[in-house]
Amino acid sequence: MDLNKEIRSLFATTTNMSASLIKSLPDTHQAWVIRIGNDFxxxxxxxxxTSISERFTSARMWTAPITIHNENYNFLMLTCQDEYQRTEFSAICAQFVDPEERKNLLESPYTWWDRWRNLLGNSVKNKTPHGVLGELITMRKLWDLGEGPVWTGGEGGVNDIQCGSSEYEVKSTTIRYDSIVSITGQFQLDYHTSDSLYLIFCRFESSLSGESINDVVHSLVQRGMEEQKLEAALEKCGYEAGSSARTDRYKLLEMRKYKVDDSFPAITAKSFAGGQIPEAVVQFTYRLELAGLPYESWI
Known part of the structure; x- marks a missing residue:
């Protein structure tokens, strides 16, 4: 049977928490169709x-221990949760288990992943690694100042960090000289549940001597933050444990703290007549030049 057709057929017949051997493959290059919960x-x-966990759109490449017929394996898996895409997904799975690709896959799974993600035109909607790093470093700074920060960016909050009576919005860049940030929506630079709002601007450069997401998470856990909560927030940002981007290193070149008050050039409801945004305005995004605005150096 054609490999792609057999995989499609096994998708339909393999039961939950089980694995079915793909018989059209030679014994030297065995592979299985699997179902684990909602993943197939x-x-x-x-x-x-090595722990691996990468995602794009509805697909995931990850590792996990699997027992088949009383034999234990460490599996490298390519799975999906969208049953409506089984036919399309089976073609990618066929490439994943193809004997001619197996050596390259096992030697460098991240390279295989990046090649297919780019081929499929995946638009990465998650925050950038340096964007997440900026938020984590800000968390560490606030923790050291005794502010008791709570990271809300991973939860889809309007602002990234809350500290009692203050909120913090963090913007990061790897552009050497630009100080332009993008503001999304009418609420990002407005007051919500606090008395004050600050904008933190971080400038990074890629550097082997810098810090990674994993480095900063480790330092936060050492300070007493709950690792489980940090990992849950990182997963929602698209950076779960095993993601290769969590090892990317960046050197912090600059860190600025801006107080967002009535003199700060933000567009909020107060910017409109009557202090209300017109009903016809559903969403707006604007770019803000920070050069020339007063700030406190935080590095």
């Missing part, structure tokens, strides 16, 4: 003791 896809034995 394919898996191959992976000898490396």
């Amino acid at each position: 896809g394919v898996g191959v034995a992976y000898k490396e003791d």
Whole structure:
């Protein structure tokens, strides 16, 4: 049977929490169709003791221990949760388990992943690694100041961090000289549940001597933050444990703190007649030049 057709057929017949051997593959390159909860896809034995977890759109590449017929495996899997895309997804799965691709896949799974993600035109909607890093470093700074920060960016909050009576919006860039930030919506630079709002601007450069997301998470846990909550927030940002982007290192070149008050050039409801945004205005985004605005250096 054609490999793609067999995978499609096994998608329909494999039951939950089980694996079905793909018989059209040679014994030297075994692979299985698997179902684990809402995830379905394919898996191959992976000898490396490495945790991998990458996502794009509705697909995921990850590692997990699997037991088949009383034999334990460390599986490298490609799975999906969208049953309506089974036919399309089976073609990618066939490429994943193809014997001609197996050596390259097992030696460099991240390279395989990046190639297919780019081919499929995935638009990464998650925050950038340096964007998440800026928020985490701001969390660490506020923790060291005794402010008791709560990270709300991963929860889809309007602002990234809350500290009692203050809120913090964090913007990060890797552009060397620009100080332009994008503001999304009428609420991002407005007061909500606090008495004051601050904009933190971080400038990074890619550097082997810098810090990664994993580095800062480790430092936060050492300070007493709850690791489980941090990991849950990172997963919602698209950076769960095992994501390669969590090891990307950036050097913090500059960190500015701006107080967002009545003199700060923000567009909010107060900017409109009567202090209310017209009903016809549903959403707006604007770019803000920070050069020339007063700030406190935080580095």
